[in-house]
Amino acid sequence: MSGAAELASGKGHKDENFPVASRLVRPELRPAILAFYRFARAADDVADHATAAPERKLAQLDGLEAGLRGERGASPEAEALHAVLRARGLPDRHPLDLLEAFRRDVTQRRYADWAELMDYCRYSAAPVGRFVLDLHGEDRHCWPANDALCAALQVINHLQDCGKDRRALDRVYLPLDALAAEGIGVEALDAPRAEPPLRKAIAGLAGRTEELLARSRPLAGQIADRRLSLEVGVIQSLAESLVVRLQRRDPLSERVHHRAPEALALALRGGAAALLARLRPARSLEA
Known part of the structure; x- marks a missing residue:
């Protein structure tokens, strides 16, 4: 297994306990929220994988960070969110904070x-x-x-x-x-x-x-x-x-x-x- 996709759980935003980008949200903003969700879901799946070694999990989270910063080929979810952030002039602070939490999930x-x-x-x-x-x-x-x-x-x-x-x-x-x-x-x-x-x-x-x-x-x-x-x-x-x-x-x-x-x-x-x-x-x- 070589990428975060290999550790995916298959869960989507409709499987969550609380609404994610529901129809109440303005339609033009839903794709950006879903891009953020898919990035978070990819990282969560890595951190929560039952059998992957901690070292591998941390390496995959590093790959998600690289994609978030614009590195091509690192992670499609991270690249998609990177594009959303650039298009809307938003900082990468919030997804980077999320990655800190997922790293803690691996080590704590x-x-x-x-x-x-x-x-x-x-x-x-x-x-x-x-x-x-x-x-x-x-x-x-x-x-x-x-x-x-x-x-x-x-x-x-x-x-x-x-x-x-x-x-x-x-x-x-x-x-x-x-x-x-x-x-x-x-x-x-x-x-x-x-x-x-x-x-x-x-x-x-x-x-x-x-x-x-x-x-x-x-x-x-x-x-x-x-x-x-x-x-x-x-x-x-x-x-x-x-x-x-x-x-x-x-x-x-x-x-x-x-x-x-x-x-x-x-x-x-x-x-x-x-x-x-x-x-x-x-x-x-x-x-």
Whole structure:
């Protein structure tokens, strides 16, 4: 196997837990978002490959960086994103930050505490939202709320997939101090269902994620682009529902993901909330 394509999982943007370049986004911007997604997916597949050696993974990530910087023949996904960045006058900061996170995935399998996990999310999650905001020409005053939302989405995925990550890659994103506080270690994730101490640890981490979502709630109202604001409102609503489920359900043995009708109802609620958030400043001025 000679390239990142050989390590591909076959997953696409429709397989993700949250919307990626949905029809709410302006049509002319969707191809750029999908180019960013495909670059991120290629890097994620490399980092998460179950059998490739760490040295090979790091070499493939270096190849993605080379393509991102304009080297021909290094990676079609990276070359495509490089072309998008040049055409739109955008910096390569955000995809380069993502590569830092994927390199950490190769070399780091444990996180000591919440602060260390949040530092990881600064590279693995925040750049995605920042890229989309920059693409839309949004003001960077949106970044703090964006970073909180993106970190929350990342942790939600970690909590939902905690058993699978442990089994497939021996990678545990649940902070070790949160497990130790309940008198358990990472071995608790090996059970077919979570025992009460692990359930308590997961619920506690979901509670901390709820705090992130409280900080991200103003984001939809801060965004100037109406369509992007609606998409963010939808994502916020889906995420808020999932953290409640993670405080009540066992991700090792129970379904946490939304079924299609549930997701649609939450999406409508989130879109309506975003519209109301956009109307409030206008109403305040009229008053």
